[in-house]
Amino acid sequence: MAKCPKCNKNVYFAEKVTSLGKDWHRPCLKCEKCGKTLNPGSHAEHDGKPYCNNPCYTALFGPGGFGRGGTESHKY
Numbered sequence: 001m002a003k004c005p006k007c008n009k010n011v012y013f014a015e016k017v018t019s020l021g022k023d024w025h026r027p028c029l030k031c032e033k034c035g036k037t038l039n040p041g042s043h044a045e046h047d048g049k050p051y052c053n054n055p056c057y058t059a060l061f062g063p064g065g066f067g068r069g070g071t072e073s074h075k076y
């Protein structure tokens with residue numbers, strides 16, 4: 001029985017969605033940052049955690065975004 005990577009509980013077939021190669025509860029597959037519910041296969045991922053493509057992933061990890069911890073700044 002697969003365990004949901006978000007809540008660590010068993011995922012039964014009826015409530016299962018598969019994304020990032022793992023099985024999730026439907027309500028557990030949501031953006032780590034804003035909590036928006038995500039569609040399997042059409043969202044971003046970082047460190048095995050789901051994020052929405054916009055705005056969260058782009059803002060956090062995308063090119064030109066912030067949060068990379070680098071020293072490079074404003075290169076427009």
Ligand SMILES: [Zn+2]
Pocket residue numbers: 004005006007008009024025028
């Ligand atoms: Zn869950």
Ligand SMILES: [Zn+2]
Pocket residue numbers: 031032033034035036051052054055056057
């Ligand atoms: Zn988000």
